[in-house]
Amino acid sequence: MIRSSPILNCINYIHERYSNISNGQVATYIPELAKANPDFFGICITTPDGQTYEVGESQHSFTIQSISKPFVYGLALADHGVDKVMSKVGVEPTGEAFNSIIFDEVYNRPYNPMVNAGAIATTALIKGNGYEQRFKRILTMFEEFAGRSLSIDEEVFQSEKSTGHRNRAIAYLELNAGMLEGNLDEHLDLYFRQCSILVTAKDLAIMAATLANNGINPITQQKVVNPKEVRAILSVMASCGMYDFSGEWMYRIGLPAKSGVGGGIIAVLPGQFGIGTFSPPLDERGNSVRGIKVCEELSQQFKFHLFDSHPVSQTCVSRTYTGAMVSSKRQRRVFQRDFLDQESEKILVYELKGDLYFATLEKLTRQLQNHQPTPQFIILDGHRVGNVNSSAITLLSEIKEWCLNQEIILFLTGFEDKIKVSLQANDWQNEMFINNVDAALEWCENHLLSEGNQQNITVTDQLLLEDMDIFKAFTTEEMAAITPLFTEVFYQPDDFIVCEGEEAKRLFLLAKGRATVSLKLPQSEERKRLTTYIPGIAFGELALFDIDISQRTADIMADTEVVCYVLEFARLKTLLNTHPEVYIKLLQTFGKSLVNTIKRATLEIRSLSV
Numbered sequence: 001m002i003r004s005s006p007i008l009n010c011i012n013y014i015h016e017r018y019s020n021i022s023n024g025q026v027a028t029y030i031p032e033l034a035k036a037n038p039d040f041f042g043i044c045i046t047t048p049d050g051q052t053y054e055v056g057e058s059q060h061s062f063t064i065q066s067i068s069k070p071f072v073y074g075l076a077l078a079d080h081g082v083d084k085v086m087s088k089v090g091v092e093p094t095g096e097a098f099n100s101i102i103f104d105e106v107y108n109r110p111y112n113p114m115v116n117a118g119a120i121a122t123t124a125l126i127k128g129n130g131y132e133q134r135f136k137r138i139l140t141m142f143e144e145f146a147g148r149s150l151s152i153d154e155e156v157f158q159s160e161k162s163t164g165h166r167n168r169a170i171a172y173l174e175l176n177a178g179m180l181e182g183n184l185d186e187h188l189d190l191y192f193r194q195c196s197i198l199v200t201a202k203d204l205a206i207m208a209a210t211l212a213n214n215g216i217n218p219i220t221q222q223k224v225v226n227p228k229e230v231r232a233i234l235s236v237m238a239s240c241g242m243y244d245f246s247g248e249w250m251y252r253i254g255l256p257a258k259s260g261v262g263g264g265i266i267a268v269l270p271g272q273f274g275i276g277t278f279s280p281p282l283d284e285r286g287n288s289v290r291g292i293k294v295c296e297e298l299s300q301q302f303k304f305h306l307f308d309s310h311p312v313s314q315t316c317v318s319r320t321y322t323g324a325m326v327s328s329k330r331q332r333r334v335f336q337r338d339f340l341d342q343e344s345e346k347i348l349v350y351e352l353k354g355d356l357y358f359a360t361l362e363k364l365t366r367q368l369q370n371h372q373p374t375p376q377f378i379i380l381d382g383h384r385v386g387n388v389n390s391s392a393i394t395l396l397s398e399i400k401e402w403c404l405n406q407e408i409i410l411f412l413t414g415f416e417d418k419i420k421v422s423l424q425a426n427d428w429q430n431e432m433f434i435n436n437v438d439a440a441l442e443w444c445e446n447h448l449l450s451e452g453n454q455q456n457i458t459v460t461d462q463l464l465l466e467d468m469d470i471f472k473a474f475t476t477e478e479m480a481a482i483t484p485l486f487t488e489v490f491y492q493p494d495d496f497i498v499c500e501g502e503e504a505k506r507l508f509l510l511a512k513g514r515a516t517v518s519l520k521l522p523q524s525e526e527r528k529r530l531t532t533y534i535p536g537i538a539f540g541e542l543a544l545f546d547i548d549i550s551q552r553t554a555d556i557m558a559d560t561e562v563v564c565y566v567l568e569f570a571r572l573k574t575l576l577n578t579h580p581e582v583y584i585k586l587l588q589t590f591g592k593s594l595v596n597t598i599k600r601a602t603l604e605i606r607s608l609s610v
């Protein structure tokens with residue numbers, strides 16, 4: 001149990017502030033209810049992740065009474081579906097007292113499930129074989145909402161059963177009008193019994209938090225009710241939950257809520273919390289006086305009103321760049337790099353963030369459509385995306401259709417699996433999902449390279465020294481001076497070509513096979529792959545310019561059988577003596593290639609601030 005926190009301080013303060021209010025009367029029309037202690041006062045708030053803040057008599061039991069109504073309504077909906085339930089009970093507020101004897105004569109049904117007439121008709125709909133089984137279903141549902149086993153206050157039940165003439169009269173009128181079917185006494189007993197279930201303010205807060213959490217109990221994690229029933233329950237609570245005070249309640253407090261004559265109130269802020277309060281003295285409309293004050297104060301202090309200062313939708317794009325600004329980590333030959341530098345503008349990456357819903361995706365749709373020139377590939381990266389609601393799923397699917405019509409190849413990267421599943425239900429093919437942006441960029445680059453006939457020369461053959469990118473501009477004479485300095489070295493798969501920490505004394509030109517640069521992750525056996533080298537490129541050349549610290553900073557391992565041409569730095573000195581101009585050209589060429597690498601890195605860094 002939390003003993004100190006800013007939230008707890010706040011409800012403690014509210015509890016203290018209103019505990020001396022002496023307005024209101026404990027309900028007496030059910031004789032047993034008159035015994036309630038008017039001083040008892042409990043407040044509890046539970047969040048959808050199961051944190052509970054409670055103060056006062058938050059664990060004192062009292063009968064749930066009318067707070068049972070929205071929950072039983074949810075069960076009736078689950079039993080029969082909306083159409084059948086709607087034909088038996090409407091959803092229009094009455095503006096009348098909870099026990100009023102009025103019916104919607106146009107549709108021959110009670111007005112709504114929150115007034116007694118509607119609640120009795122709702123309970124009559126609960127399926128089951130006989131009284132015991134039907135009640136067991138109702139009780140089990142409440143136990144699942146509360147996350148614990150609950151009992152009945154038999155005295156209150158008997159008290160209401162023997163004095164509930166008005167409710168009995170309502171039921172007979174409904175029977176007479178054909179609004180009710182079946183065994184009237186059984187329905188009434190069920191209704192009186194559901195009202196006599198014992199709960200605490202803490203139970204109510206957890207029940208309300210289950211509604212706030214889309215029907216999943218935040219303590220037990222059990223799915224108690226479907227989201228569509230949650231929506232229905234909250235809707236009737238919002239329009240009719242507080243008897244003939246419902247309109248003003250919505251106006252002042254702005255949360256779906258329900259009160260009961262036992263002194264309880266529940267209120268829900270969807271997605272954020274559930275409140276349960278308990279204080280028996282009621283106002284003239286049957287609502288707990290202190291309960292209303294608590295909710296009003298909380299709503300005002302924290303701006304909980306559903307229509308309070310809505311955040312105006314932000315953009316969901318955190319960064320946009322083209323493939324020319326950020327390339328895949330895959331190594332490319334110089335001719336491929338040159339080609340991609342020209343072509344990768346056609347790859348457009350949108351890194352998304354936050355929640356995707358109608359307003360944020362509508363902005364994204366416009367941005368994509370207005371992008372000039374029209375890209376050939378779009379990558380939407382979702383690794384920083386939070387919630388994706390169903391209208392966002394619909395709009396994403398519209399984006400997919402638009403891409404199809406424009407002949408744009410679309411990929412989604414980094415999205416959570418559950419979003420993938422919802423999209424697949426909307427006809428998205430598996431191939432449209434790639435794990436990360438780098439892999440998607442690599443796919444698009446490969447596609448561009450193959451369109452431009454710029455694929456790798458077959459990698460099974462060993463390249464000659466003069467085929468290496470670095471020697472592109474070297475003459476035969478220059479090569480003749482360089483070639484004797486290199487030694488051909490063979491590696492088997494998994495051999496270390498370079499080890500982290502070792503002294504850097506040579507550079508490598510990859511002639512055949514593939515080699516991967518990886519870092520050993522701290523406190524783990526795992527390695528992080530940085531890049532993979534392909535034939536034709538040089539590595540380890542950085543050390544050539546690093547006079548002081550010449551230690552290797554990562555491991556390089558052979559993925560396949562590998563052949564490298566290796567140049568010991570010590571042997572370069574020979575070249576300096578015999579062919580100084582070739583020596584300088586060699587250093588310049590390596591320098592130039594490093595400059596290109598830095599330029600690309602700068603471009604990539606710049607894309608971070610766009």
Ligand code: GLU
Nearest residue numbers: 065066098116195260261
């Ligand atoms: N069992 C009570 C009745 O029907 C419930 C009333 C209420 O809490 O509003 O009179």
